[in-house]
Amino acid sequence: MKSTTFSKPLxxxxxxxxxxxxxxxxxxxxxxxxxxxxxxxRAIACELLTKPDIQAELQARGAALARELxxxxxxxxxxxxxxxxxxxxxxxxxxxxxxxxxxxKLLQLYAVETKRVELTAGQCALQANFASLDxxxxxxxxxxxxxxxxxxxxxxxxx
Numbered sequence: 001m002k003s004t005t006f007s008k009p010l011x012x013x014x015x016x017x018x019x020x021x022x023x024x025x026x027x028x029x030x031x032x033x034x035x036x037x038x039x040x041x042r043a044i045a046c047e048l049l050t051k052p053d054i055q056a057e058l059q060a061r062g063a064a065l066a067r068e069l070x071x072x073x074x075x076x077x078x079x080x081x082x083x084x085x086x087x088x089x090x091x092x093x094x095x096x097x098x099x100x101x102x103x104x105k106l107l108q109l110y111a112v113e114t115k116r117v118e119l120t121a122g123q124c125a126l127q128a129n130f131a132s133l134d135x136x137x138x139x140x141x142x143x144x145x146x147x148x149x150x151x152x153x154x155x156x157x158x159x
Contacts, residue, residue: 010053017048018057022065077103 010018013034020030027045036044048054066072080103087095104110119127133141 008053010057014048014051014054015057017045018054018061021045021049021058022061073106077106080106 016034017030020033021027023030027049028042031041031045031048032038049058080099084096084099084103087093087099130138
């Protein structure tokens with residue numbers, strides 16, 4: 001059975017924010033152009049960009065634009081790689097780094113990997129012990145260890 005989610009339609013101001021955001025992908029500027037206060041435009045942009053309905057609309061509009069322009073992710077990656085090679089030939093390391101960073105971001109190579117680590121009962125007890133200490137107690141423990149390695153618990157979720 002399919003689950004159906006009902007969402008409220010976007011307000012006129014939210015829709016205008018999306019229009020403005022699509023201009024330069026600058027949330028703060030888009031919020032200001034929509035009439036939000038310059039003092040609060042950054043916070044408003046952050047709030048709006050976290051709303052699922054707005055995220056979905058931005059994704060849909062971006063996909064529609066890519067289809068219209070007949071641009072694929074592969075085309076974009078190739079363009080960045082071409083820019084990298086031109087920068088290499090011109091000996092421009094900062095442009096090379098920027099190109100590779102853009103490729104890595106596009107390919108989601110910066111995505112955080114989360115791994116589950118199973119702890120033994122002893123490790124869980126040790127972790128609970130450390131978790132119960134306040135900052136002063138932790139600093140004292142480190143100081144007493146001579147600055148060397150402190151036997152500390154393994155996190156349940158490691159990045």
